[in-house]
Amino acid sequence: MNLHALKLFLAVTKAGSVTQASQALCISQPAVTAQIKKFEKDLGVRLFKQKGRGIALTDVGEGLAEQARRLFALEEQMEDWISDYKQAKKGKLRIAATYLPANFLMPEWVAAFKTENKDAELVVTTTNSSEAFKQLIGYKADLAVYGGGLEDRPEDVDWEVLFEDELWFVVARAHRFANKELTLAEMMTEPFVMREKGSTTRERLFALCKTFNVRDPQIALQFNGLHEAIRAVMTGYGALFISSLVARDYVQSGHLARVKVQGPQLMNKFVICTRKDETPSPLTAAFVKKIRKASS
Known part of the structure; x- marks a missing residue:
């Protein structure tokens, strides 16, 4: 179906006459009439009938006009959606x-x-x-x-x-290492509470020990969540290697304490x-x- 001709047909139905439609569309009246006749011929049905001095829709014309309104309303919705998508309002x-x-x-x-x-x-x-x-x-x-x-x-x-932010070693506030300055080797004598394998912070601690030729950390407890690991350390067991973004509030509130490790300073x-x-x-x-x- 010729969608351009369908739009022209719908414009005539909205205007109520070929003359008014041609004026609204800035197209000559003979051109509109010729295109409507061709459209009817292509479809094999009559869309308009004479009514006094004007025209009226046939039954099939009425039905086609209703379908056309739905189609072009959907087209407008699609255009609006694309516009919103381009403006990051949809998607x-x-x-x-x-x-x-x-x-x-x-x-x-x-x-x-x-x-x-x-x-x-x-x-x-x-x-x-x-x-x-x-x-x-x-x-x-x-x-x-x-x-x-x-x-x-x-x-x-x-x-x-x-x-970026720093990575800190932290322990409970009553821990023997709390607020102390240690070597990395001394820090590795303490058992660690860690997240699961695949955690970036965990892998970086192992890499740090390898770089400085220090024994690997002893993973005494493992949790899938960071908050669980923090709670375990807060009870007084083990140490945690953690982003300062996470640890800062706990340290400032006194629930955890930093351990300053000499030499290495890793950043997230x-x-x-x-x-x-x-x-x-x-x-x-x-x-x-x-x-x-x-x-x-």
């Missing part, structure tokens, strides 16, 4: 975030973005670093937000560092990750712009 954004940004940064970022983009759908998955990269590279996520080191950076991922980098050589969607670009501003 779905899937974010894979590692534990630190997911728990300590993403809630504020997502809430602020949703305030300005109410109809955008955001789905945040909290996972470890290897799975976050796997989801991004495998097109199961549009964006990854990562907190850790840059040692295992995948080649097919673009990185943008937002900011908080990074936006996207697929290399790929133009992000408008929604992804708008969210990245928002968190850049929040991190500056």
Whole structure:
């Protein structure tokens, strides 16, 4: 079906006459009449009938006009949706975030973005670093937000560092190491409470010990969640290697105490990750712009 002719037909039905339709469309009356006749011929049905000095729709014309109104209303909706998508007002954004940004940064970022983009759908998955990269590279996520080191950076991922923070050794406030200054070897005599394998902080502690030729940390307790690990250390057992972003409030409140380890100072980098050589969607670009501003 010729959609241009269908639009012309609908314009005539709305105007009530060929003359008024031709004036509204800035097309000559003979041209409108010729196109309507051709449209009827192509369809094999009469759409208009004479009614006094004017015209009226036939039964099939009435039915076609109703269907045409629905079709072009849907077309307008589609155009509006595309416009909203381009302005980052519509669409779905899937974010894979590692534990630190997911728990300590993403809630504020997502809430602020949703305030300005109410109809955008955001789905945040909290996972470890290897799975976050796997989801991004495998097109199961549009964006990854990562907190850790840059040692295992995948080649097919673009990185943008937002900011960085220190990694601290912490213990309970009554622990014998609380507020002391030790060597890394002395620190490794204490059992550690850690998250599961795949945790960036855990892997970085092992790498640190290897770099300085110090015995590996003894993992005495393992939890899948960081808060559980913190609670265990707060009871007085073991030590924790943790981002200052997480530990700072606990240290300031006196629930945990720092142990200053001589020499090594590791930093956590908080990074936006996207697929290399790929133009992000408008929604992804708008969210990245928002968190850049929040991190500056």
